[in-house]
Amino acid sequence: MTPHAAPPAPPAPDTAGQRRPARGRALWLAVLLGVLAALVWASITIGSRDVPWADVLAALGGSTDGFDRAAVAKRIPRTLLALLAGSALAVSGAVMQGVTRNPLADPGILGVNMGASLAVAAGIAYFGLASATGFVWVAIAGAGATAVFVYMIGSLGRGGASPLKLALAGAATSAALASSISAVVLPRGDIADGVRSWQIGGVGGGTFDDIAQVLPFLAVGLLLGLLSARGLNLLALGDDLAAGLGERVAAARTTASAAAVVLCGATTAATGPIGFVGLVVPHVFRLLVGVDHRWLLPFSALGGAALLTAADILGRVVARPGEIDVGIVTALIGGPFFIYIVRRQKVRDL
Template sequence: MTFGRSSALFGLSGGVVLVLATVFLSLVIGARSVPWAEIWQGLNGQIDSIGAAAVAVRVPRTVLAVLAGAALGISGAVMQGITRNPLADPGILGVNAGAALFVVVGIAWFNISGAATFLWLGIAGAGCAAVFVYAIGSVGQGGATPLKLTLAGTATSIAASAFIIAVVLPRNDIAGNVQAWQVGGVGGARFQTILPALPFALVGLLLSLASARILNALALGEELAAGLGQNVALGRIVAAAGAIVLCGVATALCGPIGFVGLVVPHLCRLTGGIDHRVLIPMAGLGGAVLLGLADVAGRIVARPNELDVGIVTAFVGAPFFIWTVRRHRMRGL
């Protein structure tokens, strides 16, 4: 076994251990301390005591944090691979905002409800935003450069957020819930809303994994990738579809959560290297850990209240974004 394979295996194994540790912390830590006996009762579905009931509530919340974090981590890694942009992230490129806009418009204008419908709206909005940003970023000399994609994504995100505010302002009946959802959080999670998302998440994962080889080739440049026999256009479509589905699922379930897709792939490259066959699953594990720990931190910092994970990830991701800009100076990967 080569050093590269050993390093990748070590990184993946370490990621699994960290996910399990994160799940354990998420179940144990909350606004109130819970003795071990009540933790076990809560995991078994017994809610006779307050502590056991609290643990039972944390179970779907933990599952949602792991699922959404993995989806955002993978989508960020794939987007960075497609665009060769070190700043690519579902939030920075406006994909999250597009998904959120479609969900809010569906609620406000068409009285749409139901988890499955929200998932379709989120995926459609993410797809439209991704196509729009890439089209705008491709205009002009040099094509879709990292700088132009970042600027187009930022402008799209701002415009979508402003439009959401315009849609919600006249609707006092939904304004409170929509504004809370826009912050991004996993509180109030239920298995009834998580289960319909699992098939979508699986499709997004499979598409992303299937695109690993073409993403490795794209890292060498489009011309060389085509020379190696890769269908660049088809590969980009498959990869983009996987990232869009995952981002739409995460946004529909939790709201627009930023910076997870930016931070996690960079950290995973330090451990597992640049091979997307390893990077994509590692980004899923890393995203699950980051969002799970962000949820735990939000419960601790504001006791007895809580901070939504979207706020916590912003505190972590904003300095990382500045550091990435200064380090890469808008160069490609």
């Protein structure tokens, strides 16, 4: 190198591993939107009783005369809640994985869902909370406190917050919080059945009023998450290099973490704790569209909506005339996937 030669430029955040052909992304987007439209239609028509298309169209036009049309009117908010909750959980998981550079990060695995659940259960038992709006505020507070606690515990000792330590800290915290929920609820027979049913995680009780009360929080969380995409790309390069490229590391990590907590808390308030959506969906779409969060987060939102809607449909089909709550279905799907990720990644950082 001559004395006047310029030093080599640092690598750009959009690395080769992040790039994918635009045509491929457009193709996957078209496929995903088609699958999502088919799932929405199936969610409205399939249940303990299948509804003919004519009745579906009549119900969408505002008619509720007859059993089938009334059933459709109840399934529409259920489907909408599944779409919103799946999107929020998937984006929350993708953001958590980006912030912590941990392939095992997920609101359920890290105990964040359970922290929100304990806050809601305590609010119902001790403060008489009964509205979705009240649930949201305490759920977000509980989710945030749990996220900070788990990260602090996982950061102790040599090596800092490794994926394995965070997963173990989250699992231990989740177990402790689940026991705490039982301790809060069991003495209160008047609320025990309702809280236990809600704690499984489901979208069957969704109404337009509940959705309207949590929608602003979900919108803010999704917006913050999408705006954090560039910062997450830079954080993936390491804190020192991100700072060298002009990124305010602390602010980027705080904003992204706030988005994940708001999304997780608001969703838990509306549906109860639903696990593994935030683990499965981001991993799948990293393989399809790359690790660039500017693409990963929107695709994860659509994929999460599709996964939770499909899980809800499956829960209705396999147990007719009853149904299996969507939280159980996602656990059956996500448990083996979690084991696969652990074996494949060997608990390395992203």
